[in-house]
Amino acid sequence: MARVELLTRERAPLLARPYYERGDPGPIAAALANVPELMEVALPFIGTVYGPTSLPPRLKEIVILGVSAANRCRYCTETHTGVARRLGFGPEELAALRGEAPPPGSWSERERALLSFSEALSSRPAEAVDLLRPHFREPEIVELVTLGSATVMLNRFATALELPSPPPLAGGGGPPGPEGGR
Amino acid sequence: MTAVADAVAEGTIGGRLWLYANYHCNLTCAYCLTESAPAVARRQLPLDLLSDIAAEARAEGFTALGVTGGEPFLVPGLPRALAAMAAELPTLVLSNGTLFARRLLAELAPLAGPAFAVQISLDSAEPRANDEMRGPGNFARVLEAIPSLRALGIRVRVATTTEGLEPESLARLCELHRSLGVPDEDHVVRPVVRRGRAVDNGLGIDAGLADLPAELTITADGAFWSPFGPTVHGGRLDTDLLITRTTRPLSIPAGAMLRIAGAGGARADADGPRIC
Numbered sequence: 001m002a003r004v005e006l007l008t009r010e011r012a013p014l015l016a017r018p019y020y021e022r023g024d025p026g027p028i029a030a031a032l033a034n035v036p037e038l039m040e041v042a043l044p045f046i047g048t049v050y051g052p053t054s055l056p057p058r059l060k061e062i063v064i065l066g067v068s069a070a071n072r073c074r075y076c077t078e079t080h081t082g083v084a085r086r087l088g089f090g091p092e093e094l095a096a097l098r099g100e101a102p103p104p105g106s107w108s109e110r111e112r113a114l115l116s117f118s119e120a121l122s123s124r125p126a127e128a129v130d131l132l133r134p135h136f137r138e139p140e141i142v143e144l145v146t147l148g149s150a151t152v153m154l155n156r157f158a159t160a161l162e163l164p165s166p167p168p169l170a171g172g173g174g175p176p177g178p179e180g181g182r
Numbered sequence: 183m184t185a186v187a188d189a190v191a192e193g194t195i196g197g198r199l200w201l202y203a204n205y206h207c208n209l210t211c212a213y214c215l216t217e218s219a220p221a222v223a224r225r226q227l228p229l230d231l232l233s234d235i236a237a238e239a240r241a242e243g244f245t246a247l248g249v250t251g252g253e254p255f256l257v258p259g260l261p262r263a264l265a266a267m268a269a270e271l272p273t274l275v276l277s278n279g280t281l282f283a284r285r286l287l288a289e290l291a292p293l294a295g296p297a298f299a300v301q302i303s304l305d306s307a308e309p310r311a312n313d314e315m316r317g318p319g320n321f322a323r324v325l326e327a328i329p330s331l332r333a334l335g336i337r338v339r340v341a342t343t344t345e346g347l348e349p350e351s352l353a354r355l356c357e358l359h360r361s362l363g364v365p366d367e368d369h370v371v372r373p374v375v376r377r378g379r380a381v382d383n384g385l386g387i388d389a390g391l392a393d394l395p396a397e398l399t400i401t402a403d404g405a406f407w408s409p410f411g412p413t414v415h416g417g418r419l420d421t422d423l424l425i426t427r428t429t430r431p432l433s434i435p436a437g438a439m440l441r442i443a444g445a446g447g448a449r450a451d452a453d454g455p456r457i458c
Contacts, residue, residue, distance in 0.1 A: 011421045013422065013425065014391070014422075014424065015425065015426070015442070033421075034427075036426055036427070037427065037428055040438075
């Protein structure tokens, strides 16, 4: 049970209502709805960072799941294991992303660097960026750091508020959100 | 012109900014929107905040202020805050009319003038019918309070909240308020809204965003769409008409309200139909 009220559609404040139009917006949105003016800017920001950008979804998911596992965020790790599975990550890859096994031999240097970056971002942030430099251009590094940092924020948010993990593939709609566009 | 002033002039939102001074009350009315009662959490707005917001409201382009609760006059020192507010914008304070003893009247005396009015609830010309909803002895106190305030030169309005008055009952009520010196234009009749304690008592009509007045309302819990918004049911604040938790600077909730009002659904009149 979450440590704050997760607002239902009936109790959704005015600025939050668009996020409920297509069903349950998920626990992050339902918690943020308690402060609608934060929700109004936070969710579009997260949606932009997590949504389609110049980086391939596969690379972005390595960061999201890798950072979440490194931070031991149960909610984000469980949720994004499902997202990664839908993106085509296999069992060995998922185990690597969850910090349970080394990366598969089939992974490229870029992918390995990304996972190392993800594991280091919270504890050794400057060093983490150095891991990216040989493999990514500067705008890509900025985006990856933004993506990883947004994930750290969500990890803390979900863990501190003890958000309940949604069932796999559950949920309705709303604007693209931190749960991988659910 | 500010964006708020434009919206008020166009009728997109109402010109009156409401402030919930508190949530506690010496009465426990059957239809109370906020489940107010003597023992509930006070959730009081600090008095200096009332006057500060009043100044901001004028700068933003609001044209009037309203103070409600709870029973606002349970807040010690309220008359001084009301005087500061009335110096900024015309100020209306809503009251159950039961607390106007000599000392409070003396504190209110300096407020007499066109920028200040008290709106007192009176639901029936029949003492028993009125007190059934509002509590024993309420009718008698109100009939004492209205002339006392008017004797000070303070404008008094009467608000009737009703499930539907028969024409004869309304006529008797109008006769009564006229006899107390309250003219027809200062008698407001409005329906019970099915929120707060009215839900549990099976009273009132359902009202949503489009039915309620678009009048920005500031409380200790945040800013709401309407004075009918920050209701309480089962001891829990209703959030369906919450706009922002941020109340200052006032431009933040005001700006959010204008965005919502721009999307449609606004109704700008707060006082409801005047029937007399």
